[in-house]
Amino acid sequence: MLLPGLFFSALILAALSGVPGLLSRGSGGRTASWMLAGAGLCGLAVAGAVLYGGHPWQAEMPWALPGARLRFQGDALGSFLLAPVTLVPALLSFYSEGYWSDEVHAHTAPRLRFFFGLATGSMILLTAAANAMLFLFAWEVMAFMAFLMVCISDQDAAVREAGWVNLVAAHTGALLLFAGFSVLAWRNGGSFDLGPLPAGFAASPAGTAAFLLLLAGFGLKAGIGPFHVWLPGAHAAAPSHVSALLSGLLLKMGILGLLRILAWTPDPPLWWAGLLTGMGAASGILALASALGQRDLKRMLAYSSIENVSIMFLGLGLAFAGKAKGLPVLTLLGGAGALLHLLNHSLFKPLLFMGAGSVMHATGTRDMERLGGLAKRMPRTALLFLAGAAAICGLPPLNGFAGEWLIYLGSLRALEPRGWIWGVVPLAALAVIGALAVAVFTRAYGVVFLGEPRTEAGAHAHESPPAMLRPMGILACLCALIGLCPWLLAPALNRAAGELSGDPALRLGGLANLGALTLIAALGVPAFAALWLRLRRAPSRSAGTWDCGYAVPTARIQYTASGFAQMLTDAFRWVLLPHERRPRIQGLNPRPGRFSVQPSDPLLDRALAPLFLGAARLANMLRFLQSGHLSIYLVYVVLILVALFTWTLA
Amino acid sequence: MSGPRILLLLLAQLALTMVLAPLLAGVINKVKALFAGRTGPPVLQLYRDLAKLMGKGQVLSRSTTGVFLAGPAVAVATALVAALMVPMGAASAPVAFAGDLIVFVYLFALSRFFTVLAALDTGSPFEGMGAAREVTFAVLAEPALFLGLAALARFSGATSLGPMLTRAGHGWVGGLASGPLALILAAWVIVFLVENSRIPFDDPNTHLELTMVHEVMILDHSGPGLAMALYGASLKLWVLGALVVRLCLPLRGTWWIDWPAFVAAMLALAAAVGVVESIMARLKLRRISQALIAALVSAGFGFLLLLLQV
Numbered sequence: 001m002l003l004p005g006l007f008f009s010a011l012i013l014a015a016l017s018g019v020p021g022l023l024s025r026g027s028g029g030r031t032a033s034w035m036l037a038g039a040g041l042c043g044l045a046v047a048g049a050v051l052y053g054g055h056p057w058q059a060e061m062p063w064a065l066p067g068a069r070l071r072f073q074g075d076a077l078g079s080f081l082l083a084p085v086t087l088v089p090a091l092l093s094f095y096s097e098g099y100w101s102d103e104v105h106a107h108t109a110p111r112l113r114f115f116f117g118l119a120t121g122s123m124i125l126l127t128a129a130a131n132a133m134l135f136l137f138a139w140e141v142m143a144f145m146a147f148l149m150v151c152i153s154d155q156d157a158a159v160r161e162a163g164w165v166n167l168v169a170a171h172t173g174a175l176l177l178f179a180g181f182s183v184l185a186w187r188n189g190g191s192f193d194l195g196p197l198p199a200g201f202a203a204s205p206a207g208t209a210a211f212l213l214l215l216a217g218f219g220l221k222a223g224i225g226p227f228h229v230w231l232p233g234a235h236a237a238a239p240s241h242v243s244a245l246l247s248g249l250l251l252k253m254g255i256l257g258l259l260r261i262l263a264w265t266p267d268p269p270l271w272w273a274g275l276l277t278g279m280g281a282a283s284g285i286l287a288l289a290s291a292l293g294q295r296d297l298k299r300m301l302a303y304s305s306i307e308n309v310s311i312m313f314l315g316l317g318l319a320f321a322g323k324a325k326g327l328p329v330l331t332l333l334g335g336a337g338a339l340l341h342l343l344n345h346s347l348f349k350p351l352l353f354m355g356a357g358s359v360m361h362a363t364g365t366r367d368m369e370r371l372g373g374l375a376k377r378m379p380r381t382a383l384l385f386l387a388g389a390a391a392i393c394g395l396p397p398l399n400g401f402a403g404e405w406l407i408y409l410g411s412l413r414a415l416e417p418r419g420w421i422w423g424v425v426p427l428a429a430l431a432v433i434g435a436l437a438v439a440v441f442t443r444a445y446g447v448v449f450l451g452e453p454r455t456e457a458g459a460h461a462h463e464s465p466p467a468m469l470r471p472m473g474i475l476a477c478l479c480a481l482i483g484l485c486p487w488l489l490a491p492a493l494n495r496a497a498g499e500l501s502g503d504p505a506l507r508l509g510g511l512a513n514l515g516a517l518t519l520i521a522a523l524g525v526p527a528f529a530a531l532w533l534r535l536r537r538a539p540s541r542s543a544g545t546w547d548c549g550y551a552v553p554t555a556r557i558q559y560t561a562s563g564f565a566q567m568l569t570d571a572f573r574w575v576l577l578p579h580e581r582r583p584r585i586q587g588l589n590p591r592p593g594r595f596s597v598q599p600s601d602p603l604l605d606r607a608l609a610p611l612f613l614g615a616a617r618l619a620n621m622l623r624f625l626q627s628g629h630l631s632i633y634l635v636y637v638v639l640i641l642v643a644l645f646t647w648t649l650a
Numbered sequence: 651m652s653g654p655r656i657l658l659l660l661l662a663q664l665a666l667t668m669v670l671a672p673l674l675a676g677v678i679n680k681v682k683a684l685f686a687g688r689t690g691p692p693v694l695q696l697y698r699d700l701a702k703l704m705g706k707g708q709v710l711s712r713s714t715t716g717v718f719l720a721g722p723a724v725a726v727a728t729a730l731v732a733a734l735m736v737p738m739g740a741a742s743a744p745v746a747f748a749g750d751l752i753v754f755v756y757l758f759a760l761s762r763f764f765t766v767l768a769a770l771d772t773g774s775p776f777e778g779m780g781a782a783r784e785v786t787f788a789v790l791a792e793p794a795l796f797l798g799l800a801a802l803a804r805f806s807g808a809t810s811l812g813p814m815l816t817r818a819g820h821g822w823v824g825g826l827a828s829g830p831l832a833l834i835l836a837a838w839v840i841v842f843l844v845e846n847s848r849i850p851f852d853d854p855n856t857h858l859e860l861t862m863v864h865e866v867m868i869l870d871h872s873g874p875g876l877a878m879a880l881y882g883a884s885l886k887l888w889v890l891g892a893l894v895v896r897l898c899l900p901l902r903g904t905w906w907i908d909w910p911a912f913v914a915a916m917l918a919l920a921a922a923v924g925v926v927e928s929i930m931a932r933l934k935l936r937r938i939s940q941a942l943i944a945a946l947v948s949a950g951f952g953f954l955l956l957l958l959q960v
Contacts, residue, residue, distance in 0.1 A: 373773070375715045386717070386767075395760040396753060408752045415804045421957060424800050431796040432789060434756070438763050439785035446770030446781070452713055516747040523745070524731040524757075531723035531878060536716075538874045539707035545772045546711070546870050559770070559778025567786040571939075 003046050003057040003074060007128065010042035010086055015121025017093070018114030025110075029097045032113045036090040036120065043086025043124065050079035051492035067185065067192040068133030076495040077263060078127035080339055081256055084346035085127060085249055089120040091471035092241040092350060098467040099357050100239050108152050112239070115152075119145035119245065126253050132181035132192040136174065139253070143170035143221075146250055149242045150234045162233035165604075168612075169230035173220035177257075180213030197264045202272075211272060214261060222254025224313055225283025228306045229604040232290075235302035236366075240357025243298060244350035247305040252342050255312050262319055262335065263499050273321035274422060280313030281429035288436035289572035292443065292565035293599035297356045297366040300444060301349070304392065307433060308345045311404065312338045314426040318410040319500055321420040329511060330420065331501035333410030336493040336508055341403030343489075344482065348391040348400065351475040355385035358468055359448060362461040368447045368561040370457050375449040377461040380469050382449045387476040389441040391483065394434055397521035399482035402514065404430060409512050436568070443564045452555040484521050487514040562597070577602045660734060660744035667733040670913065671888035672696040672881065674920040678848075681924025696884065700877045708873030713773040721768025722868070722875050725882030728761040729889055735811060736892045739909030741901060742812030751799050751811050755792065758845070758886070762788060769867035780866035783935075787851075787863070790942035791841045797949035798834040801956045802897075805830075815896040822898060826959050833952035835897055840945035842894050844938065846887045849927040851938050854883075891919050 017035035021028020049055050061070035093116065102109045122142040129135040147170065151163035183206055185192045201207045216227065223231040231251075235243045258276075262268070284307045291303035315338030322330025358381045359374065360366050375382035391398035408430060414423020453459040463469075482489065490508050498504035508514065547553045562569075569578070579600050583593020625636075676693035683690020692698075710718070734745040735754045743750070766784055769777035803809055805827065806817035821827040844851045847864035854865055868879040895915045901908050933941065 373713070375717070375771075379715070382715075390760075390763060393759070393763060394756065395763055396756055401753075401756060405749060405752055409749045409809065412749065412800070412803050412809045415800060416807060424797075424953065427796060427800050428793050431755075431793040434759060435785070435789040435792040438759055438766075438788065442763060442766040442770065442781065442785060446767055446778075450713075450715065450717065450767065450771040451773030512749065513747045516745075516750070517753070519745065520731060520753055520757075523734065524727050527730055528720075528723050528727035531726055532720055535708075535719040535723060535875055535878065540710045540873075541707070542710050542712050544711060545713050545774045547774070548776070555773065557775045558773045559775055559782060564778060564782045564785075567782060567939075568789065 003049055003055060004059040004072065006042045006046045007057070007059075007072070007074060007082075007124075010039040010046065010082075011121055011124045013042065014039035014086065014089065014124055015118055017117035017120070018110070019117070021110040021113050026102070028110055028113060029093075029102055032117060033090065033093040033097060036093045036117070039120070039124070040086045040090040043082050046074065047079040047083040047086075050074055051076055051083075051495055054495065063133070065133055067190065068137075069131050069193065070134060071131040071193060072128040072134075073130035074128050075499060076492070077259055077499050078256070080343070080492060080496040081252060082124065082127045084252075084343055085120070085123045088248055088346055088350055088475075089116070089245060091474055092116075092244055092354070095354050095357075095468050095471045096239075096241040098465050099241055099354075099361060112149060112152050112242070115145045115148045116242070116245065119149065119250070123249055123253060126256065130194050132185060132194055135194065136178060136181065139177065140174055142250065142253065143174060146170065146234075146246055150238045150246075152239060152242070153237070156237075158233075159237040162230075162237035165230045166234040169220055169227075173217045176213050176217035176220070180210050180217055183210040183213065194260070195264065196266070199266050202265045202268050211261065211268075214257065215275075218254040218257035219279075220254070221257075222251050222309045222312075223306050224254075224279055224309050225286060225306060226603055228283065228287070229601060229608055231306060232294075232299050232302040232601070235305065236296055236299040240298070240353050240360065243302070244353035244357075247302065247353060248346045248350040251305060251309055252346060255309065255316075255338070255342055258316055259335070259338070259500065262316065262323065262331075263502075265323070266502065268320050268324050270321065270324040270420075273317045273319075273324055273420070275317075276313050276320060277317030277422060277425050280310040280317055281425055283307075284310030284314070284429055284433045285436065286572070286575065288433060288440055289568065290576055290599065290601070291440045292436070292572075293562075293569045293576065293578060293597075295368050295561060297359065297368055297371075297444065297448065298353070300368075300440065301352055301356060304437070304440060305345075305349060307437065308341065308349065308392070311341050311407065311430070311433065312345075314429060315339075315341065315403075315407045315410070318407065318414060318420075318423060318426060321414065321423070322410075322501065325420055327414075327419065328501040328503040328506050329413055330410055330423075332497050332503075332506050332508065333406050333413060333511060335500035336497040336512075337403055337406030337408075337410055339493060339496055340406060340486070340489065341400075344391070344399045344403050344479070347475050347478050347482070348388045351388040351472055351479070352385065352392065354468070354472050354475075355381055355388060358464040358472075359461075361464060361468070363457045365457050368444065370455040371448045371453070372451045372458050372555065372558065373449070373453040374458060374461050377458075378463040381464055381472070384469070384472045384476050385449065386445060387479060389445050391479045393437045393441050395438075396517065397480075397483045397525060399479045399486070402483060402486035402517060404434070405517070406508075406512055413511075439565065439568060443561055447559075447561040447564065451558050454555050454558065454560075484518060486517055490514055575602070576600070577606070656744050659740055663734060663738055663744055664730070666738065666913075667730070667885065667888055670916075671884045672700065674887050674891065674916065674923075675884050677917055677920040678924040678927065681921050682928050685925070685928035696880070700881055703877035703880075704874050706873040708871075708875050711772050711774075711870055714771045714870075717764070718768045718771040718870075719875060721764045721771075722871060722878035722882055724764040725761045726878050726885065728757040729882055729885035732757045732889045733885065733892075736889055737812040737815055737896055738892055739901075739905065739912040740812075741816045741903070742810070746810045746812050748809045751803075751809070751814070754811060755795060755799075759788070759792070761882070761886075765867055768871075772870045774870060776866050777869055780863050780869075783863045784867060787844055787938060787942060790939060790946055791844055794837050794841050794942065794945040794949045797946065797953050798837055801830065801834055801949065801953040804953070805956050811893075815893070816901055818897050819900045822900070827956065830952040830955035830959070831897070833948045833955070835894070837945040837949035837952065838894050838897065840941055840948075842890050843923070843926070844942060845890055846883070848923055850930045850933045851941065853932050888916070891916055895919055 017032040057074040059072040125138040219227040287306035294300040318334025391400040394400040394404040411423040411427040414420040579598040766781040769781040802814040
């Protein structure tokens with residue numbers, strides 16, 4: 001009883017964390033943070049007991065809804081997500097006390113805290129929900145809270161539009177999920193309880209339909225291409241700690257759904273794996289290419305979230321292939337890689353969004369081309385952002401590498417004779433993604449934090465208060481800890497991935513020597529420290545940057561973010577279709593011209609937006625049915641009744 | 651291998667790399683001088699330059715932060731760790747484990763990350779230009795390297811650099827593998843020349859031409875910082891060179907033949923680079939991407955051909 005008790009304490013503490021602030025003015029922020037911290041401790045205790053102690057738990061209660069039961073299952077897979085889902089919101093809440101304070105945002109701060117708490121609570125619920133109705137209930141609360149949080153600055157038209165797209169996408173997703181779960185319930189004889197599927201179901205037409213519906217529904221939440229269209233706008237429009245919650249945790253609920261499908265299906269067909277791998281490879285590369293075209297720091301981070309979700313899809317693809325071909329090693333490595341990357345991303349993406357929030361807080365802009373040289377004005381934020389940037393690029397010795405390494409190992413194992421030869425796709429895609437990520441994040445860090453300020457906005461920046469720095473510091477330390485000692489997580493990964501492969505005896509230990517990463521760090525980090533200190537201690541004098549004798553260098557001669565990425569964005573122009581205006585250069589003395597380029601999302605701008613506009617126009621044509629007269633509506637009722645009557649008689 | 655032997659191998663490999671790496675640049679320059687009919691700088695010139703620079707002070711730009719000095723320090727540290735992971739005269743490297751090839755490649759990505767940031771830290775347009783090029787070419791170079799490694803993993807059934815390259819070194823004679831191996835070798839040679847900023851892709855000897863990548867990124871380093879940047883570049887030349895050499899060097903299994911053979915092959919590779927630099931002009935910037943795509947395709951075909959055979 002202890003574990004369910006702790007779980008429900010976490011759930012209630014988190015869900016109600018915003019309530020005290022609604023009732024009393026003043027100390028609501030601090031109370032909410034401590035309540036979320038309490039939820040975090042409870043959640044970590046439950047996750048630790050399940051993942052390290054091996055004590056899964058269950059709880060069940062009746063529910064008045066037809067087909068629905070309050071059925072909870074604390075398995076290793078859900079518990080693996082429970083840890084970040086309870087820990088990270090607490091840190092974000094402490095950060096928000098400085099970032100979205102009651103003094104500055106007196107009207108919105110209490111509301112925002114309430115939504116934030118409910119969103120966190122619904123995610124906690126999702127990690128253990130074992131009934132489709134319960135799952136969908138939590139899913140809807142989460143999606144609706146996300147919409148309300150995105151729209152908190154609703155006086156801004158761009159924010160309203162992003163919120164609107166978000167709402168449509170969330171409800172389309174929920175509808176697809178409902179349809180998918182209904183197919184499963186039909187197969188289960190009407191029960192909406194979630195659990196293992198019978199052998200042979202996956203290959204049947206109903207299984208195919210259920211998989212495609214659930215994939216689209218979960219994919220819409222996870223933001224994998226081509227279901228990503230709502231994501232960049234929503235994450236850029238929301239306040240930064242909300243973006244961090246959306247990007248770091250909410251997306252992962254879609255991945256959790258796919259992981260559950262993997263765990264329930266004993267015999268998935270091989271094309272499922274191929275589909276997931278293809279989606280992961282294509283959307284990972286294109287998301288980074290889009291990220292390179294963004295000037296908006298937070299939009300850039302949002303595109304990078306799509307890329308990270310794609311990496312998880314690559315791991316999932318391997319895991320599905322392993323199950324389809326009877327190679328549990330692939331399922332273990334791919335699944336553990338996806339899980340570890342999921343955990344890592346829920347640490348470094350909030351760190352980066354908080355860094356972006358601090359930059360906005362200090363300068364009032366998130367346009368990278370207007371920033372520069374912030375590392376000298378806000379050194380601590382710069383260092384923490386650098387740690388997050390290196391981690392998200394998957395560079396050793398930080399945590400991003402450990403997760404990607406497991407997926408790489410999985411794809412190498414897939415190349416063995418009688419393996420899955422398409423395993424080379426995740427390998428090649430990860431190589432391109434890794435190199436592109438370095439380009440994206442050196443660009444972001446270099447343009448925002450290094451060099452000289454490009455405008456006044458950057459020149460008068462100030463360091464953030466400790467209340468905002470401390471949560472970032474904790475996340476950066478966790479990134480370093482997992483990167484240096486990934487073997488600390490091995491028991492948890494073994495248990496969670498064991499549920500995926502259905503072979504709990506299989507261990508990562510013999511397949512991936514996580515201790516080797518510690519050895520590499522132990523060799524490299526002291527060498528680096530010694531060399532760096534040698535350079536720091538060398539006698540030096542300061543001067544201007546070498547300018548080849550040019551007399552009046554200005555900050556404007558620096559490479560811009562757009563210039564830095566130009567060779568790469570040009571290479572992807574044929575698919576990303578940016579809006580470009582080039583001057584026509586004619587004659588020997590051409591007239592002055594202007595050049596402008598604006599990144600676009602071809603799928604949203606050229607396919608979905610026209611589609612939805614057309615649908616709206618069609619719906620408009622049906623408006624004549626809605627006359628507003630009661631008598632006409634009564635005629636409709638009678639006509640329908642007669643039609644039904646004749647149909648049943650025939 | 652037993653503990654003491656690994657330690658011995660580790661120290662031998664570290665010492666060999668640290669001492670001999672700058673020699674390659676000297677050999678390349680000597681060969682180029684011979685072609686041009688000049689006497690050229692002494693073979694040991696780089697050693698002298700490094701010693702001189704390490705004793706000097708440095709000029710730091712007012713724009714820079716701590717990241718600027720981290721660039722060369724990370725370059726040397728990562729290249730030294732990578733030197734312990736690539737096999738040289740022995741069948742296996744001193745630091746070897748399943749999947750070490752991924753760590754090996756990512757160490758260079760780490761080095762690139764900080765070199766690029768150090769370049770951007772100065773706020774100089776030249777260095778920004780070099781940095782932009784560096785990250786662009788890596789997008790094509792890394793998959794070419796990885797596809798070759800994937801092919802070798804399939805060919806050897808191993809996921810550690812030592813057994814992979816040893817098996818490849820023996821695969822050239824008496825089998826159908828020599829074709830695909832040659833394709834992979836071609837791809838890797840291109841990657842090797844691009845990554846080390848050699849002609850025909852980049853010119854390490856000019857300083858203000860606009861088609862450069864690496865040299866332009868370290869423009870603002872001076873004194874010990876410049877020494878480390880140069881030393882890091884020569885370590886990288888040695889380590890990636892070892893990868894190329896071991897791909898086509900069959901080992902005998904006796905250390906007093908294998909180690910001299912390895913060093914001789916490394917010097918031969920340097921001489922070959924010198925010949926290439928003497929007889930070719932630098933390519934246009936646009937052509938670099940095309941050459942890298944050719945490398946990618948070549949490695950891809952190597953992979954496919956090996957699939958058919960194994």
